[in-house]
Amino acid sequence: MSIFDFMSGKKKPTPGEIAKERLKVALVQDRIKVNPELLELIKAELLAVISRRLDIDEQHVQLTMAREERWDKLQANVPIKRQKVAFEWGPPAHTSSITGVYGKVRVEVEREQ
Amino acid sequence: MNSRVITITSGKGGVGKTTTTANIGTALAIQGRKVVVVDSDIGLRNLDAVLGLENRIVYDLVDVVEGQCRLRQALIKDRRLPELYLLPAAQTRDKNAVTSVQMEQLCQQLRQEFDLVVIDSPAGIEQGFRNAIVGADEIIIVANPEMASVRDADRIIGLVEAAGKPEPRLILNRLRSEMVKRGDMLDVTDVLEVLGIDLLGIVPEDELIIVGTNKGEPIVYDKRSRAGRAFLHAAQRILGEEVPLEEVTEAPSLLERLRRLMGFGPTLAEKQVRY
Numbered sequence A: 001m002s003i004f005d006f007m008s009g010k011k012k013p014t015p016g017e018i019a020k021e022r023l024k025v026a027l028v029q030d031r032i033k034v035n036p037e038l039l040e041l042i043k044a045e046l047l048a049v050i051s052r053r054l055d056i057d058e059q060h061v062q063l064t065m066a067r068e069e070r071w072d073k074l075q076a077n078v079p080i081k082r083q084k085v086a087f088e089w090g091p092p093a094h095t096s097s098i099t100g101v102y103g104k105v106r107v108e109v110e111r112e113q
Numbered sequence B: 001m002n003s004r005v006i007t008i009t010s011g012k013g014g015v016g017k018t019t020t021t022a023n024i025g026t027a028l029a030i031q032g033r034k035v036v037v038v039d040s041d042i043g044l045r046n047l048d049a050v051l052g053l054e055n056r057i058v059y060d061l062v063d064v065v066e067g068q069c070r071l072r073q074a075l076i077k078d079r080r081l082p083e084l085y086l087l088p089a090a091q092t093r094d095k096n097a098v099t100s101v102q103m104e105q106l107c108q109q110l111r112q113e114f115d116l117v118v119i120d121s122p123a124g125i126e127q128g129f130r131n132a133i134v135g136a137d138e139i140i141i142v143a144n145p146e147m148a149s150v151r152d153a154d155r156i157i158g159l160v161e162a163a164g165k166p167e168p169r170l171i172l173n174r175l176r177s178e179m180v181k182r183g184d185m186l187d188v189t190d191v192l193e194v195l196g197i198d199l200l201g202i203v204p205e206d207e208l209i210i211v212g213t214n215k216g217e218p219i220v221y222d223k224r225s226r227a228g229r230a231f232l233h234a235a236q237r238i239l240g241e242e243v244p245l246e247e248v249t250e251a252p253s254l255l256e257r258l259r260r261l262m263g264f265g266p267t268l269a270e271k272q273v274r275y
Helices: A003-008 A015-032 A036-050 B017-030 B061-065 B100-113 B127-134 B147-162 B177-182 B188-195 B208-215 B226-238 B254-262
Strands: A062-068 A071-077 A084-089 A105-110 B004-009 B035-039 B084-087 B116-120 B138-143 B169-175 B198-204
Touching: A015 A062, A015 A071, A015 B147, A015 B188, A036 A062, A036 A071, B004 B017, B004 B100, B004 B127, B017 B035, B017 B084, B017 B116, B017 B138, B017 B169, B017 B226, B035 B100, B061 B100, B100 B116, B100 B127, B127 B147, B138 B147, B147 B188, B169 B188, B188 B198, B198 B226, B208 B226
Parallel strands: B004 B116, B004 B138, B035 B084, B035 B116, B138 B169, B169 B198
Antiparallel strands: A062 A071, A084 A105
16 A cells, blocks of 8 residues: 555555465465366356345356465355345245244345445 | 474575574574574585585585484584584485485484574475474474465475474565565565464565675674564574564655654554564
């Protein structure tokens, strides 16, 4: 961060920041052998699951692996298209009536901005 | 006796392992400990030259493990410090001349004589590296703030972990604060975040290192040298003293001071740095 970032309000990544980002990705790939193809596969499967419930913007989904604070993290950034998505959930048919969950769970996801 | 065996390694070559070993070893001896620095880079010995002891070598590490001489015959006493010794590497053999078992036995032998055994590891991740860490209680990784060095350091961390050794600590060497300030170089916090290990010291780039090496004098003797002070502080931290991290920047610029005065952004001192 330099004073110029503050003045301009936006900034291009510096060579130092580029090195850091490249390293984060490279180290995870070195360590746990996640390659871009595997990441694409995970992404496709993740999208299949999420898009059953939410209307997502598939063009802008980002899936990255990075090392942060001593953890290798899989981070998914999944933008949601619709303003509001709601659905109702009842207990699965096979749930026994004694231990079963009664009533319905309502989930609402609101788009940010 | 509570001797400690400390190995200094890096993966990548040319990042300053030998310089670090010579200076940390010397600094530990200045602190009053009985120290031996061991050059385990068989076939490419250099630690002797950095310490200015290159013309005193009679026997070497390989002679000791092969029983050609007694340990004491191979140990070379430092020119200035009576409690500092060097065990030089063989120059005419290769890295497979010593086995891990022999190296471990050698460490045990050295523990009997010294408070601290500081081993200079060869570059790479092969037999020479494995020999260097096999007898170690602690590992120090030397890295420079650049991609290749940090990446290799991460690989070494994994190998050290796999060898069942405690988590290594980092000496970040050859940091150029003016480049960091411009955003052209990885900063300390970046490297620590990426590697996830604790910091033992930050050593600024310093031309006096080359001057010192030319003369065969470790830089810790040079009071003018910021790198020398950084090595001295790292040695104090090894001994368990709490030494604040040295200010890695030069005197702040007018712009920087103005920015701090107005309260924009963290100053370098405020950035969280663990060691």
